[in-house]
Amino acid sequence: MTATALTLTGARTGQSAPVSFEQVTKKYGNVLAVDNLTLSVENGELMVLLGPSGCGKTTSLRMLAGLEKITSGVIRIGDVVVNDLPPRSRNIAMVFQSYALYSHLTVFENLAYPLRVRKLKKDEIKRRVQEVAERVQIADLLDRKPREISGGQRQRVALGRAIIREPSVFLMDEPLSNLDAKLRLHMRGELKRFQRDLATTTIYVTHDQAEAMTLADRVAIMNKGVLQQVGPPREVYRQPVNMFVAGFLGSPPMNFLTLDVQAEEGQLWLTGPNVRYPLPPEQAAAVRQASLARLALGVRPEHITLSHHPDERAIPAEVYLVEDLGNELLVDTRVDGQQAVIRIPAGPAPSIGDRIWLSFSPADLHLFDPTTEARLPSTSPAPRATLS
Amino acid sequence: MAGESRIGTLLRYAGIALVLAIVLFPVYWMINMSFKDTAEFTARPPTMIVKRPTWENYRDILISQGFDRYAWNSLLTALTAAVVAVTVGSLMAYALSRFRLPKNFNYHLLFTILTVRMFPPILSLIPLYYIYKQIGLLDTRFGLGLIHAWVEVPLVVWMMIGFFRDIPRDMEEAALVDGDTRLGVLRKIAVPLARPGLAATFILVFISSWNEFLFALILNSRNQTLPIAVAGQITQFEIRYGNLMAAGVFATVPVLILAFLTQRHLTRGLTVGGVTG
Ligand SMILES: Nc1ncnc2c1ncn2[C@@H]1O[C@H](COP(=O)(O)OP(=O)(O)O)[C@@H](O)[C@H]1O
Ligand SMILES: [Mg+2]
Numbered sequence: 001m002t003a004t005a006l007t008l009t010g011a012r013t014g015q016s017a018p019v020s021f022e023q024v025t026k027k028y029g030n031v032l033a034v035d036n037l038t039l040s041v042e043n044g045e046l047m048v049l050l051g052p053s054g055c056g057k058t059t060s061l062r063m064l065a066g067l068e069k070i071t072s073g074v075i076r077i078g079d080v081v082v083n084d085l086p087p088r089s090r091n092i093a094m095v096f097q098s099y100a101l102y103s104h105l106t107v108f109e110n111l112a113y114p115l116r117v118r119k120l121k122k123d124e125i126k127r128r129v130q131e132v133a134e135r136v137q138i139a140d141l142l143d144r145k146p147r148e149i150s151g152g153q154r155q156r157v158a159l160g161r162a163i164i165r166e167p168s169v170f171l172m173d174e175p176l177s178n179l180d181a182k183l184r185l186h187m188r189g190e191l192k193r194f195q196r197d198l199a200t201t202t203i204y205v206t207h208d209q210a211e212a213m214t215l216a217d218r219v220a221i222m223n224k225g226v227l228q229q230v231g232p233p234r235e236v237y238r239q240p241v242n243m244f245v246a247g248f249l250g251s252p253p254m255n256f257l258t259l260d261v262q263a264e265e266g267q268l269w270l271t272g273p274n275v276r277y278p279l280p281p282e283q284a285a286a287v288r289q290a291s292l293a294r295l296a297l298g299v300r301p302e303h304i305t306l307s308h309h310p311d312e313r314a315i316p317a318e319v320y321l322v323e324d325l326g327n328e329l330l331v332d333t334r335v336d337g338q339q340a341v342i343r344i345p346a347g348p349a350p351s352i353g354d355r356i357w358l359s360f361s362p363a364d365l366h367l368f369d370p371t372t373e374a375r376l377p378s379t380s381p382a383p384r385a386t387l388s
Numbered sequence: 389m390a391g392e393s394r395i396g397t398l399l400r401y402a403g404i405a406l407v408l409a410i411v412l413f414p415v416y417w418m419i420n421m422s423f424k425d426t427a428e429f430t431a432r433p434p435t436m437i438v439k440r441p442t443w444e445n446y447r448d449i450l451i452s453q454g455f456d457r458y459a460w461n462s463l464l465t466a467l468t469a470a471v472v473a474v475t476v477g478s479l480m481a482y483a484l485s486r487f488r489l490p491k492n493f494n495y496h497l498l499f500t501i502l503t504v505r506m507f508p509p510i511l512s513l514i515p516l517y518y519i520y521k522q523i524g525l526l527d528t529r530f531g532l533g534l535i536h537a538w539v540e541v542p543l544v545v546w547m548m549i550g551f552f553r554d555i556p557r558d559m560e561e562a563a564l565v566d567g568d569t570r571l572g573v574l575r576k577i578a579v580p581l582a583r584p585g586l587a588a589t590f591i592l593v594f595i596s597s598w599n600e601f602l603f604a605l606i607l608n609s610r611n612q613t614l615p616i617a618v619a620g621q622i623t624q625f626e627i628r629y630g631n632l633m634a635a636g637v638f639a640t641v642p643v644l645i646l647a648f649l650t651q652r653h654l655t656r657g658l659t660v661g662g663v664t665g
Contacts, residue, residue, distance in 0.1 A: 065561075065565055066564075066565075067564065067565070086564070087561075087564040087567075088564060088565075088566075088568060088569065092565060093565065093566075094562065094565045096558045096562055098556065098558055100556065100558040100559045100561065100562035101559075101562075102559060102562075102563070102577060103581070104577075104581055113563065113566050113568075114566040114567055117567040117568045117572065118567060161566070165567075
């Protein structure tokens with residue numbers, strides 16, 4: 001088994017190729033599905049396309065696969081511009097959200113399809129199907145039809161059909177979204193492992209930020225057809241470039257409080273009817289430079305600590321709701337009528353209606369321009385990961 | 389059906405029986421009459437069940453009139469028609485279901501093709517006669533089959549387009565990405581999945597060609613098909629009722645057998661497009 005895995009790995013690594021989108025746009029009539037996408041995926045990298053439903057992830061993948069014509073721009077696989085190549089000439093393998101198994105063929109024939117098309121010899125096909133079937137643990141299902149196996153098994157067949165040949169790129173469109181929660185977690189781990197072993201460039205589409213964070217070498221976050229930010233999970237999480245990215249990553253999402261900016265006593269304050277928060281000096285310079293009257297202050301629920309005692313440097317809030325998740329508490333509060341959620345370890349819970357004070361480290365504070373939603377320049381905490 | 393009363397069930401079956409009786413009586417009557425001799429035929433009131441069954445009528449048409457030859461002509465014609473119509477029609481249906489032409493052309497094509505069936509066939513008969521005469525297809529079974537196919541292609545297109553639309557698109561796209569060509573996908577994915585529809589349309593075209601009269605009469609008088617031969621029992625001088633009935637039975641039986649053999653495909657094909665994983 002180990003030996004097989006090794007030969008598989010060895011055979012595959014050399015084939016992988018980088019991918020690049022260069023100013024790629026796709027329009028359906030008047031709908032701008034993908035807007036000027038520029039993104040390069042390195043050889044062997046696992047890139048996750050993340051974004052809400054309808055943001056153009058699938059369209060991007062389909063353009064790369066050759067299933068959708070490009071309105072403008074260039075797509076390259078390796079050095080080859082593939083814009084006008086049919087899918088079969090692009091040497092990609094794709095796992096569809098619906099799995100798209102051939103319902104009239106057995107599992108064996110499903111796996112064999114890409115090899116038969118390539119006119120491999122009978123015993124070679126048989127050997128490789130057997131090998132891959134063992135790898136994805138469906139060797140005992142080879143005679144069944146897709147409708148006779150479970151959802152998880154179908155997923156494995158789809159995966160097996162993708163890895164049975166030596167593609168330059170793997171494309172996966174929400175491959176786990178049809179599985180139940182437990183199986184999804186399990187398969188997520190397996191996918192990551194396969195990708196590591198095969199070391200083949202992979203573009204993985206999902207709307208699930210947790211899935212993206214755990215799988216990705218780098219994440220590309222999209223919204224309304226526009227690429228927002230690309231970077232390693234840690235980086236996009238810590239230094240989101242705008243309120244969309246900040247709000248999309250993390251669960252529950254980042255809290256935003258829109259507050260007035262006031263200069264008093266040689267110091268900047270963020271104020272609301274009940275709030276008077278002194279801006280830490282390291283942030284103040286940037287705010288001065290931007291000369292904004294209002295700011296959106298962002299803090300993640302897990303970065304807030306909660307106190308029952310008044311504090312000059314904290315933000316007063318009222319407890320609106322408490323959710324006990326067993327291992328942790330979600331405290332839903334209101335700050336001048338704006339929502340702020342706090343995640344704290346399980347323990348004594350505040351009661352609804354309690355007056356509490358929220359505090360956080362300046363390093364965990366994110367500031368955004370509420371009109372453009374962009375992050376204020378140079379207010380990012382000292383970079384911990386290298387930017388690419 | 390849960391909650392339906394016994395009386396409701398009874399009424400339902402009674403209704404079905406009534407409809408069946410009305411539909412099947414003429415068929416029964418044809419069979420009944422085909423076994424009667426001349427005397428019994430003319431008896432008044434007619435006998436509901438034949439009293440002195442005889443093979444005389446069948447012997448007449450099969451041995452004296454050579455109906456086996458006509459059946460052979462019909463078979464060749466109908467096979468030609470079915471093969472050509474299903475091939476051409478389903479290719480067109482596939483193209484229309486998979487490729488989007490500009491300016492809503494898909495719809496226009498689909499509608500235009502229906503016009504073939506909109507004017508009375510007899511209008512095209514005389515031009516066709518001359519064309520066929522020129523190109524040497526007159527009085528050939530192949531030529532007649534082609535005409536029948538031409539008439540039935542719209543039906544095939546309209547039926548098959550539904551079947552092809554029901555095939556999940558991403559199944560075909562998966563095959564394209566797996567490295568196959570469009571034609572490969574058509575052959576290995578679309579056709580197998582649309583098989584019930586192909587079978588159903590094949591049989592419908594076959595039957596329609598088998599029974600067609602007008603074109604067969606004019607364009608192929610030298611290789612008579614069964615409907616012409618059946619009608620031939622009515623002559624200027626007499627109507628050979630017994631032969632007529634026997635010929636009718638003889639012409640119907642092959643189609644019935646065909647329908648029974650393919651019943652499973654037919655019902656599935658005519659009721660649903662059903663391709664489910
Ligand atoms: N075939 C199509 N025709 C018209 N609009 C489409 C088509 N496919 C996708 N779209 C539109 O393009 C946008 C992006 O879709 P998609 O790439 O499927 O999003 P995602 O995969 O991120 O959910 C959506 O607004 C969608 O409605
Ligand atoms: Mg999608």
